[in-house]
Amino acid sequence: MRIAVLDNDRSQADLICQVLSAAGHNCLTFENGKELLAHLRKESFDMLIMDWQVADMTGAELMRRTKEKIAAATPVMFITTSTAEDDIVAGITAGADDYMIKPLRRGELVARVQALLRRAYPSQNGAEQLQFGPYIFETRPGRLLMDGVVIDVTHKEFYLALLFFRNIGRPLSRAYIHEAVWIRETDVPSRTMDTHVSRVRNKLQLRPENGFRLVPVYSYGYRLEKLGS
Numbered sequence: 001m002r003i004a005v006l007d008n009d010r011s012q013a014d015l016i017c018q019v020l021s022a023a024g025h026n027c028l029t030f031e032n033g034k035e036l037l038a039h040l041r042k043e044s045f046d047m048l049i050m051d052w053q054v055a056d057m058t059g060a061e062l063m064r065r066t067k068e069k070i071a072a073a074t075p076v077m078f079i080t081t082s083t084a085e086d087d088i089v090a091g092i093t094a095g096a097d098d099y100m101i102k103p104l105r106r107g108e109l110v111a112r113v114q115a116l117l118r119r120a121y122p123s124q125n126g127a128e129q130l131q132f133g134p135y136i137f138e139t140r141p142g143r144l145l146m147d148g149v150v151i152d153v154t155h156k157e158f159y160l161a162l163l164f165f166r167n168i169g170r171p172l173s174r175a176y177i178h179e180a181v182w183i184r185e186t187d188v189p190s191r192t193m194d195t196h197v198s199r200v201r202n203k204l205q206l207r208p209e210n211g212f213r214l215v216p217v218y219s220y221g222y223r224l225e226k227l228g229s
Contacts, residue, residue: 001046001117001128004039006030006062007079008055012102015179016049019106020113021166022159022180024128024139033062040069047117052080052091052099063094075116079104106179132165133211133226135204144204151203156181161200164214164224173221197222 003025007013010031017027028045030036033054048066052059059078066076075097080087083101091099097116100109130137136145142158144151153161160181163172174193181196197214200206206214206224213225 001121002026002028002044003047003049003113004028004030004036004045005049006033006036006054007051008032008053009051012051012104016104016109018176018180019109022163023110023114024130024137024162025113033057033065036062037065037069040066044071045074046121047074047113048076049113050076050078052078052082052087060090060094063091063096067095073120075120077112077116130162130165132168135161135165137162137165146204153200153203156196157200157203160196161204164200164222168224168226171217171220171223175221177221 003017003020005013005016005020005027007016007029008031010029013029013031017029020027028039030039033056036048036050048070050059050062050066054062057065059080063076063078070076076095077098077100078091078096079100079102080091081102082088088099097120098112100112128139130139134147136148137158138144139162142155144153144158144161160177163177163180174190177193182193201214204212206212208227211227213227215223215225217223
């Protein structure tokens with residue numbers, strides 16, 4: 001699903017997108033309300049996640065103006081630093097479908113987003129398929145196939161593989177991989193990540209003869225390379 005994320009804090013918006021991308025979604029970030037509204041005139045999204053305290057307009061105004069530009073079924077979730085009941089009621093009254101209070105808990109974020117999407121698009125609850133050459137990722141059940149044959153992978157191996165394929169050719173730092181795949185686990189030994197990467201490489205047969213190569217990037221992380229045409 002395509003999700004727009006608005007937050008004044010670019011690092012927060014990027015983190016939200018990392019988490020949701022690892023869960024199989026496409027994200028686009030915005031830093032202010034006017035930028036988001038301008039984009040909504042040209043492009044549609046399946047869901048919006050918006051900071052209630054944006055710099056260039058009130059949360060209520062932003063909610064009202066976005067609602068004028070999106071389909072009625074499009075779910076909207078707002079995020080806020082305030083725990084005051086009045087602020088939360090104001091967001092829901094303005095048209096939001098759900099809310100979360102910062103700091104965000106990554107696992108809860110994914111669960112709430114998935115729940116809103118299931119409710120908004122009941123006809124699309126089947127497997128969303130993403131294909132990269134011989135590999136097919138079915139994101140809803142978390143199933144991975146190669147040449148039509150199911151590959152036996154764990155939950156983390158699935159999302160680690162998907163993260164690499166969604167970033168083909170891009171070096172991914174260990175910190176980025178940790179945030180996207182291990183989410184709420186704060187202490188992940190380096191060898192744990194290396195072991196998972198090695199299993200993904202072996203199980204998916206990421207070798208040159210299959211058109212892909214998963215390589216370490218010295219003192220940084222890993223990169224999945226697509227070879228030839």
